[in-house]
Amino acid sequence: MFEIKPTLNALMRSKLGAVLLILQLAITLAIVSNAVSIIQDRLTYLNQDTGYPETAIFKFNSLNFDKQLDRLQQVELDEQQLRNVDGVIAAAAVSSVPLTGSGSSDGVQLKPMPQESKRVNMGYVTGDEHMLRALGATLAEGRDFTEDDVVVSDGDGRLPSVIIVSRAVTDALFGPSKGLGETVYWGTNPLTIVGIVDTMANQWPKSSFGENTALIPVIRAGNFQKFIVRTAPEERAQVMRQIEELMLASHRERVISDITGLDQKKARYDARDVLMMRMLMTLIVVLVIVTALGIFGLSTFNISKRTKQIGTRRALGARKSAIVRYFVVENALICTMGLMLGAAAAVLLGQQLMQWYSVPALGYSFIAVTAGLLLLMSLLSVLMPALRAANISPSIATRSV
Template sequence: MLEIKPIFHALCRSKVGAILLLIQIAITTAIVSNAAFIIQDRISYLSQETGYPEQDIFIFNVMMFGQDTSPSQQYELDEAMLRQIPGVVDAAYSSTTPLSGSGSSSDFSLKPAPQESKSARSSYMFIDEHGINTYGVNLIAGRNYSEDEVIVTENYDELSKVIVVSKSLSDELFPDGNGLGQSIYFGDIPLKIIGIVDVMKGPWLKDSRPDNVALIPFIKAGSNARFVVRTEPGQRQSVMNRVEEAMLKNYNKRVISRIRGLDEDKEQYMAEDTLMMRMLIVLITILVLVTALGIFGLTLFNISKRTKQIGTRRALGARKSAIISYFLVENAMICSVGLVIGMIAAMYLGQLLMQHFSIAQLDVRYVIATASAVFIMSLLAVLAPAKRAANISPSIATRTI
């Protein structure tokens, strides 16, 4: 028999400790539910497929100060030289870097501006005919640019008439899947879609449309440039160690800076999210430990307060299992009320986080899973003190002090 009624009356006579524990369980459930959901969301975000062989790609910046050569001609020579380095798969100029948190974006529409039409926001990069292969993305429809379709200039007077887009952007603009061969507008400039690539993330993974990417064959040669190099697997560091010397040997009136891997750019961009996830894991661990210690301490306190009562019951023939059951049921009653309050608070807290911090709506499964875990943890925390109470000697507990 669970003896719920006498246990309830006993709790009412000593309710301060029970209420404090109830509040602690409720707070733990509310916070841990949301923290666990955010952690899982961050893990999915941090481990998402980007479409790039990140471990094989590196980027570096070039700043030219020499005036005795044309930047566009020099960059073509540089690209050709980079492709000759042992271990290099391909190399290309790129206006921006994906996964870095820094880039360019615009609306691409079905009609020229300022006409009203369906449009989609997308990041875009200026690259040449080697860009797609250098980034290692998969061309799933159409073709790559030809060399004569790439506009190399030192101003923005002319722009290419073709474009390669990601599948995500094509599907958003053309839901029927017939984007290949269609024209879209970059402002009032028509661009014909000649190719579609599979998964390809833009500069902002936190963006509402991170998969929307447009690749435009356009090189604006200036004193500053960015090069992307893809190497054979395992050869990246070796090539990175040689690239500055090779570039300066090709033309020495410039500075080579920020040689870094694509994965390093991504890691730096995601540093805040990684830190937040680790802090939440620490918070969950501390909350669970504090709650477990609270349950453990309250049970020990109740045992010390009820030593004579326990001894009397033992002297009257109560089995050890009955004593253990008493404390388990008492803890379960406190925990159940705390969990109900905590689950309601968790859903409310989830709504606040969604409204103020653009976090996805809390999945109720996380609340149920957290409540179940806290309930099991509370039973385990009370088990050792309950066994200790069951081993109290009747002769010691019932003697007059």
């Protein structure tokens, strides 16, 4: 028999230590379960497919100072020179680079503005017919852009008539497995969806619309121009070393900067998430260690206070297993109360985090698993003091007599 009632009576005579331990367990469960949930969400995000061969792509910037320069002609010349480099698969001038946290976003809808209709927010990239191949994204349906599709933004006033989008965009607008050949409106401008890519993250992959991406065939040549280059992964470093010299050889009145791999740009974009995960992992370890030490310390303190009582019980014939069981039951009662309080606190904390910081909803499985591990840890933490108590000699009871 577990003798729960005598154990509760003993706890009531020494409430402070038990209450502190209950609060410690509750706080640990609330924080650890939410921290594990956030870590799991961030790991899922960090490991998800972006749709690009990140280790095979790099980007760089070109800033021209020549006011007499024909900017469009120079962009075309730069692209051609890049494509002629050994090891380069594709290259394109683009308005922004995916996965970097910087670029342009807008929305497309089913009817022209200002008519009300279903609308989807998205990040978009503009460039020429080489853009898709330079990004390394794979079409699931439709076709790539052609030279005739490309519009020069400072040219004759033409607007683009076609668009390539990610599957997330068509699913949101038309439903699963639909959208190819349909017309969407970018403001008042109609665009025909000529291609669909299953997975293609935009410039803000961890945003609520991070999978909604569009490629638009528009060239916007300016003094500041971004380029993306795709190579074989093993040749990327060698090609990157040639870029500055190659670009300056064709036109010296400019600065070439930020020659960086796409995986490195994404790592910088994700740096805060990685730092947050490390901090949360450290917090989890510290809380668990402190809680384990608290349980160990309380058990040791209780034994030191009850040494004579334990000796008396041993003298009256109590077995060692009964002494161990007593302290294990006492600890289990404290732990159960703490975990029940902690479960309620975890749910409330999860709701607040979801409201204020847009973290995902806390799954009850995280609470259950964390509570189970804390219960196991508490039982292991009390085992050594309980075994020490069981070894107290019955003669202790008569020493002060």
